[in-house]
Amino acid sequence: MKRYIIILVVIGALVAGTSLNSCKTAAVISSKSGAQIWGETCIRCHNPADPATFSDLEWDVVAMHMQVRANLTPEETKKVIEFLQSAN
Amino acid sequence: MKKIILSILTVGVLTVQAQDTLSTIDRQALQNYQSLKPGKSKFMLRGYYHTGFENVAEGDESKNQFNFGKIAPILMYKQSDRLFIEAEFEGEFEDGKFQWGIEYANMSFVLNKYMTIRAGKFLLPFGTFMEKLHPAWINRLATRPLGFGHDGIAPTTDVGVELRGAFYSGSVKINYQAYVINGPQLKDGTNEPEEAGMLKFGYFEDNNIDKSVGGRIGVFPFSNGMLELGFSGLTGKVGADGSVYENVRANLYAIDFSLVRNVNFLKSMIDLKGQYNYSQISDANYIVPDDTTGLFYDFNNISNSYYVQLSIRPSMIDNEFLRKLELVGRYSSLQTPEGALWEQNPTQTALGLNYWFDWRTVLKLGYQTTDGLGEHDAPTPITQNMFYIHVAMGF
Numbered sequence: 360m361k362r363y364i365i366i367l368v369v370i371g372a373l374v375a376g377t378s379l380n381s382c383k384t385a386a387v388i389s390s391k392s393g394a395q396i397w398g399e400t401c402i403r404c405h406n407p408a409d410p411a412t413f414s415d416l417e418w419d420v421v422a423m424h425m426q427v428r429a430n431l432t433p434e435e436t437k438k439v440i441e442f443l444q445s446a447n
Numbered sequence: 448m449k450k451i452i453l454s455i456l457t458v459g460v461l462t463v464q465a466q467d468t469l470s471t472i473d474r475q476a477l478q479n480y481q482s483l484k485p486g487k488s489k490f491m492l493r494g495y496y497h498t499g500f501e502n503v504a505e506g507d508e509s510k511n512q513f514n515f516g517k518i519a520p521i522l523m524y525k526q527s528d529r530l531f532i533e534a535e536f537e538g539e540f541e542d543g544k545f546q547w548g549i550e551y552a553n554m555s556f557v558l559n560k561y562m563t564i565r566a567g568k569f570l571l572p573f574g575t576f577m578e579k580l581h582p583a584w585i586n587r588l589a590t591r592p593l594g595f596g597h598d599g600i601a602p603t604t605d606v607g608v609e610l611r612g613a614f615y616s617g618s619v620k621i622n623y624q625a626y627v628i629n630g631p632q633l634k635d636g637t638n639e640p641e642e643a644g645m646l647k648f649g650y651f652e653d654n655n656i657d658k659s660v661g662g663r664i665g666v667f668p669f670s671n672g673m674l675e676l677g678f679s680g681l682t683g684k685v686g687a688d689g690s691v692y693e694n695v696r697a698n699l700y701a702i703d704f705s706l707v708r709n710v711n712f713l714k715s716m717i718d719l720k721g722q723y724n725y726s727q728i729s730d731a732n733y734i735v736p737d738d739t740t741g742l743f744y745d746f747n748n749i750s751n752s753y754y755v756q757l758s759i760r761p762s763m764i765d766n767e768f769l770r771k772l773e774l775v776g777r778y779s780s781l782q783t784p785e786g787a788l789w790e791q792n793p794t795q796t797a798l799g800l801n802y803w804f805d806w807r808t809v810l811k812l813g814y815q816t817t818d819g820l821g822e823h824d825a826p827t828p829i830t831q832n833m834f835y836i837h838v839a840m841g842f
Contacts (some may be wrong), residue, residue: 399672405585406806420491420525430613430622
């Protein structure tokens with residue numbers, strides 16, 4: 360039981376921490392273009408995916424997959440997906 | 448004059464007709480478009496396949512064979528911007544029989560900018576190898592490092608719920624995952640006496656009411672995201688309720704790192720990754736196999752393993768052929784408990800040369816040598832050498 364409480368406290372702290380920093384978040388991400396995020400982020404685990412691989416619709420699904428798997432923030436995902444959809 | 452008026456009228460009538468025709472076409476096009484307009488929910492089928500040829504020499508024995516590998520179809524379904532399902536099926540030959548298994552199947556719900564909750568069977572974020580690097584078109588070698596996979600000490604998948612997400616603190620990005628799962632289970636020696644004290648991972652009907660908890664925190668110290676450091680832990684009771692092992696606990700830890708960079712003076716992309724796993728299971732007495740007098744033995748049940756992998760791909764040079772080549776080297780080591788019947792202390796060096804047809808299709812040539820492998824019941828160290836040619840394709 361104690362462990363569950365600890366976990367809840369940790370999660371609570373994380374949430375509190377994130378809302379405190381939410382203004383800065385936008386600053387770091389908004390200074391980068393979708394292409395830059397793609398070049399920096401999408402190379403970390405596998406080769407960067409060629410934008411031409413998928414249609415706009417398919418990129419939409421893949422983006423959500425990667426948002427979850429690669430722990431991307433929704434802002435990062437949105438920028439990358441818009442870049443991929445414009446370059447395919 | 449009459450002629451002029453007549454021609455103006457004709458042009459006028461034709462224009463009106465043309466406009467009429469055009470708007471009919473427009474309307475038709477619009478109708479067509481609207482009937483094709485995608486809805487909110489989207490479905491996608493993808494996956495990967497790998498197969499190859501292997502030569503394995505162990506002691507005086509040598510085996511040459513084509514290997515079926517694994518076909519892994521993946522279903523992805525996006526219900527809305529918040530709801531997502533992923534499921535990976537794996538089809539492979541086990542003991543000569545083709546079998547389908549399920550690697551993961553889970554649904555995610557995006558709660559807010561910082562949190563996504565997942566439920567179902569998922570790859571455990573214990574380090575990065577299993578969750579993020581093991582698929583054949585991602586793993587730069589055809590084999591897994593020591594400590595992962597069959598008889599490994601690192602957890603693989605489980606069933607439960609997970610909370611995950613990412614946020615920035617200044618320019619430092621932090622991502623986290625925390626989960627509650629059924630948890631690993633202790634092999635108490637009933638079925639395979641020589642494996643007493645090992646953990647089994649994956650999904651089984653839970654053997655106790657205690658749930659295991661774990662998580663990972665990953666930190667990107669630089670704003671360009673080239674370096675990530677990760678810390679993971681997993682703890683829980685692993686023994687079966689009602690058995691003498693019911694208080695046996697496992698505490699598992701991992702540290703991982705990843706450094707991926709384009710290095711201009713080498714005109715190459717450098718990828719350096721590694722993971723250290725530590726597993727500690729409380730002491731317990733196990734029955735000596737084939738003994739009728741009821742003798743027990745015990746040992747200090749601590750294991751660890753690690754790997755470091757470096758790959759270099761000259762992705763910025765002019766020669767198109769060389770640009771598609773990649774050199775990989777990996778060193779890994781595994782240490783299982785002294786005194787256990789599964790005691791082993793192997794080390795492995797693996798080298799590979801890859802040719803990338805595209806970003807997710809690769810031909811892998813590899814050589815790997817593993818020293819200090821032991822049989823469960825006769826731990827005389829042996830060396831295994833392996834050559835392979837594999838092809839892997841993400842689709």
